[in-house]
Amino acid sequence: MNKCWVCGGDLEAIKDKPYQYKESGLNNVYLHGIIQYKCCKCGEEAPEIPNIEELHLLIGKSIICSKGYLSAQEIIYIRKELGLKSKEMAELLSVTPQEYSKWENSKDLISSGCDKHLRLIFILNADYKTGKVVHEGIRFLKHMLLDKKAKQRKTDDQIDISVSEWIKPSGTPLFNEDCFANC
Numbered sequence: 001m002n003k004c005w006v007c008g009g010d011l012e013a014i015k016d017k018p019y020q021y022k023e024s025g026l027n028n029v030y031l032h033g034i035i036q037y038k039c040c041k042c043g044e045e046a047p048e049i050p051n052i053e054e055l056h057l058l059i060g061k062s063i064i065c066s067k068g069y070l071s072a073q074e075i076i077y078i079r080k081e082l083g084l085k086s087k088e089m090a091e092l093l094s095v096t097p098q099e100y101s102k103w104e105n106s107k108d109l110i111s112s113g114c115d116k117h118l119r120l121i122f123i124l125n126a127d128y129k130t131g132k133v134v135h136e137g138i139r140f141l142k143h144m145l146l147d148k149k150a151k152q153r154k155t156d157d158q159i160d161i162s163v164s165e166w167i168k169p170s171g172t173p174l175f176n177e178d179c180f181a182n183c
């Protein structure tokens with residue numbers, strides 16, 4: 001990046017200033033050690049942010065490892081990282097879209113059960129395969145959505161497991177798309 005993308009003026013590189021990463025949708029995230037460019041002519045500023053995918057995963061991790069209920073901004077952040085619409089997230093958490101939207105609009109505090117559920121959904125997806133791609137895992141999560149007419153499982157619903165299934169080469173993930181192949 002040599003010239004201003006707005007006016008073509010010369011750019012100054014700033015290295016020692018934390019960058020408030022508002023583009024994340026969160027007001028409290030500051031990035032340190034990155035280069036920011038500022039136009040000497042028009043004042044336009046832009047940061048150079050490497051590995052955005054990993055950065056977003058790390059921000060998600062710091063959110064879900066934090067104490068206290070998730071804030072509205074954090075709930076929105078996690079949902080967007082998972083690539084879900086509000087309606088889909090409401091369905092996944094088994095609440096109405098109206099109830100869910102109150103949490104994203106700061107009108108209500110998220111319930112403690114859903115707060116935990118949301119964090120677990122993120123962990124499950126973040127750990128999928130390499131842990132780098134958050135969006136992919138959600139495909140099989142959707143299989144977990146319960147049919148509203150579904151009945152409770154019977155105690156005599158048989159679970160068949162053969163030895164070859166638990167004696168597997170190490171590194172095989174316990175949960176992957178195969179789990180839900182028969183759903």
Ligand SMILES: [Zn+2]
Nearest residue numbers: 004007039042
């Ligand atoms: Zn400029």
